[in-house]
Amino acid sequence: MNCKKIEEFLSAYIDNQLSPGLKKDVDLHLKGCLNCSKRLADLKTVVGLVSSLEPKQLPQYYQTQLDAKLAESIRQDSRRFSLWTSFTWQMVFGVFFLGIFIGSGVLYVSQKTIKKPNEAIYSIRINEMGVLTFNLYSKENVKSIVFNVKLPDGISLASKPKEKTFHWQGELVKGENVISLYVKGMKPGNWSVNAHLQSDGTILKEFNMPLTVTEKKG
Amino acid sequence: MIQETELIERAKTGDVEAFKDLIEAYQVKIYNFAYYLAKNEQDASDLSQEAWIKVFKQLPTFRLDSSFYTWCCKILKNLFIDIYTRRHSYRKELPLNDELDTKAVAIDSLHILEKEQRENIVSNAVTSLPDEFRMTIILTDMQGLSYEEVSKITKVSINTVRSRVSRGRERLRKIFTNVGTF
Numbered sequence: 001m002n003c004k005k006i007e008e009f010l011s012a013y014i015d016n017q018l019s020p021g022l023k024k025d026v027d028l029h030l031k032g033c034l035n036c037s038k039r040l041a042d043l044k045t046v047v048g049l050v051s052s053l054e055p056k057q058l059p060q061y062y063q064t065q066l067d068a069k070l071a072e073s074i075r076q077d078s079r080r081f082s083l084w085t086s087f088t089w090q091m092v093f094g095v096f097f098l099g100i101f102i103g104s105g106v107l108y109v110s111q112k113t114i115k116k117p118n119e120a121i122y123s124i125r126i127n128e129m130g131v132l133t134f135n136l137y138s139k140e141n142v143k144s145i146v147f148n149v150k151l152p153d154g155i156s157l158a159s160k161p162k163e164k165t166f167h168w169q170g171e172l173v174k175g176e177n178v179i180s181l182y183v184k185g186m187k188p189g190n191w192s193v194n195a196h197l198q199s200d201g202t203i204l205k206e207f208n209m210p211l212t213v214t215e216k217k218g
Numbered sequence: 219m220i221q222e223t224e225l226i227e228r229a230k231t232g233d234v235e236a237f238k239d240l241i242e243a244y245q246v247k248i249y250n251f252a253y254y255l256a257k258n259e260q261d262a263s264d265l266s267q268e269a270w271i272k273v274f275k276q277l278p279t280f281r282l283d284s285s286f287y288t289w290c291c292k293i294l295k296n297l298f299i300d301i302y303t304r305r306h307s308y309r310k311e312l313p314l315n316d317e318l319d320t321k322a323v324a325i326d327s328l329h330i331l332e333k334e335q336r337e338n339i340v341s342n343a344v345t346s347l348p349d350e351f352r353m354t355i356i357l358t359d360m361q362g363l364s365y366e367e368v369s370k371i372t373k374v375s376i377n378t379v380r381s382r383v384s385r386g387r388e389r390l391r392k393i394f395t396n397v398g399t400f
Contacts, residue, residue: 011383011384011388012383046387047359049394050340050359051359055336065263067273070270073275116388145380171385
C-alpha cells in the first residue's frame, strides 16, 4: 500500500476504526516509512491538543438567562410546574401577571389592558392565593436593582400574612427577567399594590396596580 | 444519587427541578459544542439556551434509544443549521489559505508555548474549519463521542464521519505545521 493510501487511514488507525486486516497493513507500512510515521505522530499531537482544550466556561449571566427563558417557555405553554425554588433572584410570593418593559432606562407599563383609571385589572377572592409575575425586560445587564412592593390592607404575602412589604435586591440580565410574588386576599375591596424599581438610589419607575378582593362565593 | 433515567422520566412529566439537574450535568458540554459551532460567546449562549428550551419541549418524545446527551447534541445541531446558518450572521469562515489570527507554528513547538497562547491557537484553528469538519472534530476529539454517536447526531454514515474526522484533522495538522520552509 502506498503512502497516499495509508494517509487516508491514519485517523481511523488512531481511533481503532480499522478492520484487523487493514490495521495490519498500516502497521507494516509504518514500520518501514518515516514520513508516514511522522505524519501519524503529528496527527496524534493534533488529537491531543484538541482533546485537551480547556472547556469554555459559561458566561456570567448564563444560568440566570436560561432560568428566565425556561420559566417563560413554561408559562407560555400553560403547564403546571413547581417553580418556587427555581430562581435565586426570585422571592416566591405571587400576585398577577403584569408586563413591564425597560428600554434605555425608561420603565413603562403597557396601557393596552388598562380600560379606565383606577379600574381593577385583576381580582382574587378572600383567602385565595394568586401569583403576580413581573416580567422585566432589560436592554442590558444592570447591577444593583432593588424592587420594592408595598401591599395594601386587603392583600398580604401568601406565606407571611403579617408582612406588607416585599423587597428584592439583585441584578437584571439583558433580556427578560421574571419576579414572581404569591399573595393572598385578606379583606374585600378595591386595593392598589404599590411598587417601585430603583437602581443606585434612583427610582426608575413607580407604579400602582389596582387589585380587587372579592367575597367568597356562596 | 439519582440515576439519569429517573431524572429523565421525572422531567418528562414536567418536573422542572429534575430537568434542571439534567441541564446541570451537561450544560458545559452543550455550551462548548455551541461555542465552537457559533464561534462567539453571545451566539453560543443564545444557541445553547434555545436548544435547552427545545429539549424540554420535545422531552416527551425522547425514547431513550440513544443517550440523552447525544439527543441534546442532535437538537442543538439542527438548531444551528436551521437558525444560525440561514438567518444569523456569524464570523465568516476563513478558507484554509487565508491568513488567520494565529501564525502558523511548528507542530512540534506548540508544547513550549504558554498554555493560554497554545489554547488560543488551537481554539482558533478549530473554529476556522468548515462547518462539517468542525462539527465532527468537536464531537469526536473534544467531546469524546464515538463515530456511531456522531453518525446519529449528524445524520451521515459512519464512513462519512470517518472521512470528515480524517480531513478535519489533516486540515488542523496543516494549520499547525510550519508552512514557510520552502
